[in-house]
Amino acid sequence: MTALVPGIAFAGGPVDEELVIDGEIQMITRAAPPEGHPLDEVLSGWLYRTEETRLLETDTFENPGMLEVQDGADLWNTVDGSAGKSCASCHGDAEESMAGVGASFPKWDEASNRPINVELQINKCRTEEMGAEAYKFDAPEQKALTAYVKHQSLGTPVAIDLAEGHMQSWWEKGNELYYTRTGQLNLSCASCHEQNNGNYIRADHLSQGNVNGFPTYRLKQASLVSLHNRFRGCIRDTRAEFPAAFSDELMALEVYVTWRGTGLSVETPAVRQ
Structure with a gap:
């Protein structure tokens, strides 16, 4: 049985639905993981949202982003x-x-x-x-x-090249950061997005934390939110000091987390709560 982070209650996991945008663009919201991935299936955050939020992303005219x-x-x-x-x-x-x-x-x-x-x-x-x-x-x-x-890549599967330059070493650093517990709450990225995806935290349904929809329109902020803004917000929520945007730490994390979403369609601008 999965150990739960305090304050998180079981919620039942992602929905079994397909995302089609404008009735034409079939999006990949479930993908086979790349070799070495810790999860059995790669899932879009769209699958974890409420019905109302999911519907906003199906129509580019209705999508506020x-x-x-x-x-x-x-x-x-x-x-x-x-x-x-x-x-x-x-x-x-x-x-x-x-x-x-x-x-x-x-x-x-x-x-x-x-x-x-x-x-x-x-x-x-x-x-x-x-x-x-x-x-x-x-x-x-x-x-x-x-x-x-x-x-312009809407619907295209995410695929980064770790063979370019020293991308692999940055992936390794990002992997280390992903599992490093930090802050007064002693949480890592994996604490929420790997060990507890499908559960609730503070009324928000935790997804796998894949980043194929960034910049993402967040309803509670009524604007697009960049990936490094989201990284910094998550780190802040652990009550830790967060790195500067585009710092080595956050670029390494972006490399690793983007890889974790390999095979999912680019959804930009995704709509999330």
Whole structure:
């Protein structure tokens, strides 16, 4: 029998339903785990949400996160910086050039000798190609443009390449962090998302913590929430000091947690409570 974290009550697990967006895009919400994965099946967080929340994600017109995705589309075509360029100046139509791209991040970046995510890739393009300032962490523009880029991979299975550069060593560091208990509550990521997924904590149904839907629209915050914001929020909730966004610790964790969701469809922007 699974040992429960204090304050968590058994809830019954994920629903047995399929996610189809706009009646056309069949999403993969259950996938076979990659080799070495600790769980028998990889499950989307969508399966753990209430019926009302699940329905919001089935229709792009009803999905509240799509408003910020549209903001991202506007930013894609907006000229900014000393080079007089927009994203579209180099990459053209995002529906074509960005199709499938978001499903393969984080990637290895030789120049910085570390993994980078979509947010950091956007900032790299802005500073090096556009002559524009990098977006500050969680700036509305950063979240909107990241969501727009990742939305072009809607339905594409998550698949990162651990053979690139030193991605494997970052995976190993992320794996270590995932199981490290921290804070006054002495909890790890695994305490909730591996040992207790399917249970409730503070009226929220715990999922496996897969990140295939980020940036995610969270109803209680009424806006898109970035992945590193969510990481920091979880660490804060253990009553521990949280690392800076895009720090080595959180980038390693992003590599590992993204791998854990291998095979699930990109859902950006997912809708969660």
